Amino acid sequence: MASLGSLATVPLKAKREGDKNAKSIVFVGLLWFAVLFAVLCLAVLLIDTFLDGRTRLDGNLFTRYTSEVIPETAGARAAILGSALVIVLTAAMAIPLGVAAGIYLEEFADSRRWYNRIIEVNLTNLAAVPAIVYGMLTAGVALSIGLPRRIVLCGAIALALLILPVIILTTREAIRAVPQEIRQGSLALGATPLQTVWRQTLPSAVPGIATGSILALSRALGEAAPLLLLGGLVFVNYDPNGLFSGYTVLPIQIFNWAQQSQLAFQQVASAAIMLMLVLLLIMNTLAIIIRNRYQKRW
Amino acid sequence: MTSHTYSTAKPDEAAAPDSPESGQLDATPLVEVVREARRHLPLDPMKIMECNDVDVYYGAFRAVTSVSLGFGYNEITALIGPSGCGKSTLLRSLNRMNDLIDSARVEGEVTFHGQSIYAKDVDPIEVRRRIGMVFQKPNPFPKSIYDNVAYGPRVTGMKVESMDDVVEEALTRAALWDEVKDKLKQSAFGLSGGQQQRLCIARTIAVRPEVILMDEPCSALDPIATSRIEDLMVELRQDYSIIIVTHNMQQAARVADRTAFFTALADEGTGDRTGLLVEFDLTTKIFSAPSDERTENYISGRFG
Numbered sequence A: 001m002a003s004l005g006s007l008a009t010v011p012l013k014a015k016r017e018g019d020k021n022a023k024s025i026v027f028v029g030l031l032w033f034a035v036l037f038a039v040l041c042l043a044v045l046l047i048d049t050f051l052d053g054r055t056r057l058d059g060n061l062f063t064r065y066t067s068e069v070i071p072e073t074a075g076a077r078a079a080i081l082g083s084a085l086v087i088v089l090t091a092a093m094a095i096p097l098g099v100a101a102g103i104y105l106e107e108f109a110d111s112r113r114w115y116n117r118i119i120e121v122n123l124t125n126l127a128a129v130p131a132i133v134y135g136m137l138t139a140g141v142a143l144s145i146g147l148p149r150r151i152v153l154c155g156a157i158a159l160a161l162l163i164l165p166v167i168i169l170t171t172r173e174a175i176r177a178v179p180q181e182i183r184q185g186s187l188a189l190g191a192t193p194l195q196t197v198w199r200q201t202l203p204s205a206v207p208g209i210a211t212g213s214i215l216a217l218s219r220a221l222g223e224a225a226p227l228l229l230l231g232g233l234v235f236v237n238y239d240p241n242g243l244f245s246g247y248t249v250l251p252i253q254i255f256n257w258a259q260q261s262q263l264a265f266q267q268v269a270s271a272a273i274m275l276m277l278v279l280l281l282i283m284n285t286l287a288i289i290i291r292n293r294y295q296k297r298w
Numbered sequence B: 001m002t003s004h005t006y007s008t009a010k011p012d013e014a015a016a017p018d019s020p021e022s023g024q025l026d027a028t029p030l031v032e033v034v035r036e037a038r039r040h041l042p043l044d045p046m047k048i049m050e051c052n053d054v055d056v057y058y059g060a061f062r063a064v065t066s067v068s069l070g071f072g073y074n075e076i077t078a079l080i081g082p083s084g085c086g087k088s089t090l091l092r093s094l095n096r097m098n099d100l101i102d103s104a105r106v107e108g109e110v111t112f113h114g115q116s117i118y119a120k121d122v123d124p125i126e127v128r129r130r131i132g133m134v135f136q137k138p139n140p141f142p143k144s145i146y147d148n149v150a151y152g153p154r155v156t157g158m159k160v161e162s163m164d165d166v167v168e169e170a171l172t173r174a175a176l177w178d179e180v181k182d183k184l185k186q187s188a189f190g191l192s193g194g195q196q197q198r199l200c201i202a203r204t205i206a207v208r209p210e211v212i213l214m215d216e217p218c219s220a221l222d223p224i225a226t227s228r229i230e231d232l233m234v235e236l237r238q239d240y241s242i243i244i245v246t247h248n249m250q251q252a253a254r255v256a257d258r259t260a261f262f263t264a265l266a267d268e269g270t271g272d273r274t275g276l277l278v279e280f281d282l283t284t285k286i287f288s289a290p291s292d293e294r295t296e297n298y299i300s301g302r303f304g
């Protein structure tokens, strides 16, 4: 009891002086510089592109086809429509497959079985495979089944293969984030495992899956390598009109223009880059909004 | 459901004309109801469920060894004992919730109305519908209050004339109706912990199980919410058989008709601690004159 008095008299330590010394100021300064440098480079790049392309950010960009003879009025119509078609098709193939695979692996697969373990290990590896490999794979398959490789379908298959592992992993993560108590509560009421997935787990995981899927699709939108390998580098001056139509996409169109020597082509390339950046920005913003809006309540 | 008598009590003794609405026990103190009920308990329970020499394993580890006991119709049976003695494990094996744990395995026999629930031709989904479970942490679904209660009847394909009536009845029985009747469409996450737990009980009642298993249902609640749930258990006892795991000795003494005391002993062979049933008897006997010394030490707080 007597010691209580002496305990109470020990003063709180004063704030340490060293926190504001020269060393820490330099360190913080360096960190700031690193951030500033990155942001500045990005800004310069953006402004430069914008200045280059600003005269061409007009209706022609959306309504006109590209042209080999009059670069001054060339537009990205075919590429915009091509990108839209390919991305929609990619999503239609990759999302159902990826989500189904994710659900199977997370909820039903017995992780003690060797084949499930092999799948798990390889999924992570697949997500890191360079995009061009998927182009080669698709080209090979197309060749062996006698499909022309320059068509919308093949492009979409390559991109779907590219983002499939990402969607599977995203789905698994989103499903894993749903608390076990929810599943137990459902099962304890006499729901079947399938009902539990459909009515509890999956609805709770949808925001996470949507966020991941949109991010994956925005990657597919900016991807040129696998499509180049599939022979997409051609002048297309018609609308793609189906799965078996020829096509081009924005990144390839940009690549194509940027190779030309005329200034007018360089400018329209810059304008198309701005367009693509805006699209990517919109998709990523959407993903962030979904994520924040439906943030888990548990 | 106008009085708190039990089937064995003489109706004219307890059915007071001014007895309160169902769901309110305040007029008849809990103690009275329980004391009255206990007076009419048979020495051996009329068994709705029974464990015969049940062992539960997690992989090679035996968590529960050789448990035999019977759970009475419309009785509250409490399972008590020190942490890690396998109470939750045993409880989960009573409605096959441990099927969800890959490594868990049950040996021996668990019967429900004399039928083994682990028999090959028994559907675990059906077992879980008829033997409901309330968990330690309230776990409402991320849905409206209404949908939480309606979920069970919907997924089990229960034939109901009006879902609204089913929801109202379940919430009324769980003594929650008055508090939520104006916000049925609101998220269940807006409720307090105690309300959430009563919602989970309502949800369980809605599928009309015969047995309700509860694993420390009050351990996340404050004393007032706890006492409401205890009232509710005594109320529900008229129509359901309840098996409850609790660390709260007073709670067992207050509500349970019979109490089973478990302890954990080191296995001679492996040295692993495994859960054993020490004593199973009327609650009054367990708390006043236990026949095993270990029970006495535990309930008097000398071992824990």
Ligand SMILES: Nc1ncnc2c1ncn2[C@@H]1O[C@H](COP(=O)(O)OP(=O)(O)OP(=O)(O)O)[C@@H](O)[C@H]1O
Residues within 6 Å of the ligand: B058, B063, B081, B082, B083, B084, B085, B086, B087, B088, B089, B090, B101, B103, B247
């Ligand atoms: N899923 C599991 N996998 C492996 N071992 C487990 C698992 N669940 C429980 N155990 C073990 O089984 C034994 C009994 O656990 P159980 O949870 O049934 O005890 P309990 O009596 O409910 O304890 P408490 O009072 O703390 O809740 C413990 O040794 C525990 O470590």
Ligand SMILES: [Mg+2]
Residues within 6 Å of the ligand: B087, B088, B089, B215, B245
């Ligand atoms: Mg427990």
